[in-house]
Amino acid sequence: MKHRLTIIVGSTRPGRVGPVFAEWLRAAADEHGKFEPVLADLVEFNLPILDEPHHPRLGKYEKAHTKAWSQAVGAADAFVFVMPEYNYFAPPSVVNAVDYLVREWAYKPAGFLSYGGISGGMRSVQSLKPLLTTLKVMPIPEAIVLPAFAQHLDDKGHFTPNDMAATSATTMLDELHRWSVAMKPMRQPAA
Template sequence: MSLKLHTIIASTRPGRVGPGVAHWFNDFAAEHGKFDPVLVDLADFDLPVFNEPEHPRLRNYRHAHTKAWSESVASADAFVFVTPEYNYGPPPSLLNALNYLAVEWAYTPAGFVSYGGVSGGLRAVQVTKQILTTFKMMPIPEGVPMPMVFPHLENGKLKPEEIYKTSATAMLDEMYKWAEALKGLRSQHKASLQTKAQAA
């Protein structure tokens, strides 16, 4: 069974360029061949600012949007976040989506395709990596930064430079190693969650 990789479009604002970047990476991941890639758009879940009455670790979700988001995240073996940088940090939409859940993220590797101006979104990536470790995720060092990305977009589609492809290959190769290595922990974790749910 192929490992499932979710490429998550982190920005939800009107006029965003994230979908063009994410579509390219998702297609590239398919060509790479080691993952079953799934493109996930945060905008499709329409998550309000966190509004669940109980702590996410309890998984006692009240709202349909949370249940749908939980199901999506729990089905993945690895994640790539396609993110811009807002004021030296990640977009609020990404932080909000991360905070909606807790245990669903555990024992998965995470990579980043970041874009923006001169920094290529790297400062947002560094901030987000610290947060991911709280969820027992493994943020890997390899990534795909895209500084000054805007000239490489044409009609919403990315015209990738060769360095994007080289970086994406290195990141996917490393993510696959971690996803395979963590597979046993993910299986044990999911079995434990099912047992707790049945006992509740």
């Protein structure tokens, strides 16, 4: 059985391009063949600023949006965060979405597809890693970085990856699979 790779579209702002990159990655992961890739677009979950009355570690969710998000994250074996950089930091929508849950994240690897200007969103990725490790997520160093991302979009907004992006995707997916397989026993309920 293939491991489930949940590709999280992190930007929620109007006019975002994250879904274009996420869809390309979903197709690349499908072609890669070791994962069942699914998209999780934060716009569709519509998570307000954390609004649950109980601490997330308890898993006592009352809101429908939290229950749906919990199910999506809990079903994953690995993640890829597709996100831009906002003021040298991860988008607030991503930080908020991560903070909504605790147990659902544990013992799963995460990769990143970041995009932006000259830095390609790498500072965004680096800012998110400490939060993820606190929740027992293993962020891997292999990633897809798209600096000056607009140059890779045609006049209709379609993404055409260069060789570096395609090679980076394969390398990241190979490593995510290794980590996901290795961590699977840790995801089993404790005896």
